[in-house]
Amino acid sequence: MHIKKQRLLxxxxxxxxxxxxxxxxxxxxxxxTQDFQRIYRQVLADLKxxxxxxxxxxxxxxxxxxxxxxxxxNLFRRGDKVxxxxxxxxxxxxxxxxxxxxxxxxxxxxxxGSVVSPERVEEALKAHPETRGVFVQASETSTGAAHDIQNxxxxxRNSEAIFVIDAITGLGTMPLDIDGWGLDVVIxxxxxxxxxxxxxxxxxxxxxxxxxxxxxxxxxxxxxxKKELKSAQNGESSWTPAVSLIISLGEALxxxxxxxxxKLIENAQLLARATRAAVVRLGLELFSPASPSASVTAVKAxxxxxxxxxxxxxRNDFGMIIANGQGSMKGQIFRIAHLGYFDFxxxxxxxxxxxxxxxxxxxxxxxxxxxxxxxxxxxEAAFPKxxxxx
Ligand SMILES: *Cc1c(COP(=O)(O)O)cnc(C)c1O
Numbered sequence: 537m538h539i540k541k542q543r544l545l546x547x548x549x550x551x552x553x554x555x556x557x558x559x560x561x562x563x564x565x566x567x568x569t570q571d572f573q574r575i576y577r578q579v580l581a582d583l584k585x586x587x588x589x590x591x592x593x594x595x596x597x598x599x600x601x602x603x604x605x606x607x608x609x610n611l612f613r614r615g616d617k618v619x620x621x622x623x624x625x626x627x628x629x630x631x632x633x634x635x636x637x638x639x640x641x642x643x644x645x646x647x648x649g650s651v652v653s654p655e656r657v658e659e660a661l662k663a664h665p666e667t668r669g670v671f672v673q674a675s676e677t678s679t680g681a682a683h684d685i686q687n688x689x690x691x692x693r694n695s696e697a698i699f700v701i702d703a704i705t706g707l708g709t710m711p712l713d714i715d716g717w718g719l720d721v722v723i724x725x726x727x728x729x730x731x732x733x734x735x736x737x738x739x740x741x742x743x744x745x746x747x748x749x750x751x752x753x754x755x756x757x758x759x760x761x762k763k764e765l766k767s768a769q770n771g772e773s774s775w776t777p778a779v780s781l782i783i784s785l786g787e788a789l790x791x792x793x794x795x796x797x798x799k800l801i802e803n804a805q806l807l808a809r810a811t812r813a814a815v816v817r818l819g820l821e822l823f824s825p826a827s828p829s830a831s832v833t834a835v836k837a838x839x840x841x842x843x844x845x846x847x848x849x850x851r852n853d854f855g856m857i858i859a860n861g862q863g864s865m866k867g868q869i870f871r872i873a874h875l876g877y878f879d880f881x882x883x884x885x886x887x888x889x890x891x892x893x894x895x896x897x898x899x900x901x902x903x904x905x906x907x908x909x910x911x912x913x914x915x916e917a918a919f920p921k922x923x924x925x926x
Contacts, residue, residue: 540855542855543855543857545856545858546858546859547831547871548705548873548875549727549733550873550875550877551731551876551882552732553731553732553788553877556731556784556788559784559786559787565779567772567773568772574771575783575786576768576771576777579595579782580593580594582789583738585789587714587722588713588714589715589722591714591715591741592741594738594741594761594764595737595738595785597735597736597773597776598736598737599735599737600725602759603724603738603759604629604633604702605759606739606761607700608633608634608637609756610752610759611745611748612752613753614637614753614754615640616640616669617640617641617642617667617668618667619667620643621644621652621672622645623650623652623681624862625676625863626702626704627645627673627676630671630702631643637754638754641671648823648864649825651676651682654688654691657691657692661691661695666696667696668696668697669699670692672699672700673701673702674702674705674707675704675709675829675831678863680822680823680824680833681829681834682706682710685703685719686713686717689719690717692718693718698720698742698744703722704723705728705832705875708729708730708797708804708875709805709830710829714740719742720741720745721742722740723738724738725737726738726781729831730788730792730876731788731792732784741761803879804874804876805830806918807830807878807883808828808830808831808833809830809913811872811886811887813913814887814909815835816909817906818894820836822835822836823869831874832872834861834865834869834871836868838894838899843868844866847859849893850893853889853893856886858871858872880910884910884911887906887907887910891904891907
């Protein structure tokens with residue numbers, strides 16, 4: 537037996553920010569008091585700063601899917617034609633959700649590991665000018681691929697449709713200029729780049745999207761965005777909020793503001809780039825080589841090896857929790873996350889462990905090769921040479 541620190545290295549939940557975790561201990565605040573209102577107002581203001589938008593940003597007590605559902609049930613009408621980009625398990629969730637609420641989705645599908653191009657969205661909008669909404673994942677966490685949100689937005693912007701983006705692993709890992717690009721609904725989740733436990737979802741809502749809320753005829757009650765906005769304007773949430781998570785979020789938002797959202801994004805992008813360099817150097821194949829996301833890197837297991845074996849060895853031998861593939865990708869790929877509170881030392885550990893795991897399971901590895909690739913990328917990007925004597 538050796539000491540194994542548990543390291544949570546999945547693309548949600550992600551590693552927790554210690555000061556946000558400690559803040560949760562001061563949760564004995566009643567939610568209908570001025571003390572809580574002060575905290576809540578600050579969180580609402582800071583969410584806008586971190587999202588980088590002047591649009592309203594509302595928190596909901598749910599996992600990310602709750603905010604996805606709220607967007608569907610509050611901003612559309614039964615039978616509305618919508619375009620859904622589906623390139624993985626989360627795209628399939630949009631398809632299922634829009635159907636569940638009686639919308640009429642045109643599904644633009646891309647094989648797992650690829651993405652839907654902005655041109656396809658543009659063509660679909662031309663073919664269906666009555667389209668009321670376009671749905672997509674900024675980062676498709678199940679495959680490690682990222683969509684070209686900026687160019688999709690340019691296509692959607694001049695149409696009647698609102699652009700609804702599941703950015704649950706996109707926020708904090710890729711630039712998303714909500715106001716500049718015209719992103720109508722942008723959805724985030726607490727257990728991703730926000731560095732706190734699961735239980736809160738966020739969504740920003742543009743003026744164009746709010747106009748849709750006025751004519752919505754779909755049933756909703758708990759997730760009532762207009763009611764939630766009114767409550768927020770009074771420094772409150774409509775229902776009992778997850779007080780502990782809101783307090784924790786306040787601390788995490790402070791940290792992200794100090795660091796800078798652009799630095800958080802840069803951090804994930806650098807870790808992702810170094811990870812790709814390392815696994816390729818080790819002779820492994822990326823699952824989404826053409827449009828890799830910075831939130832998570834999906835890697836194919838070597839031929840003849842079940843990726844579950846790798847995931848299990850990470851857990852049992854190193855205390856590291858990494859993600860297997862989802863659905864039909866299970867056993868085929870493993871996924872290393874970079875979003876939120878991940879640092880360079882985490883990555884040395886992951887790639888060092890990966891080399892040992894591959895070696896133990898009969899895959900030829902020259903020790904240090906992957907780690908060296910990480911070192912090269914990081915040294916060049918983040919550690920300028922110190923001139924002796926200067
Ligand atoms: C994590 C995640 C979600 C939300 O899943 P929940 O379990 O509801 O939090 C949705 N979309 C993407 C792309 C995700 O990564």
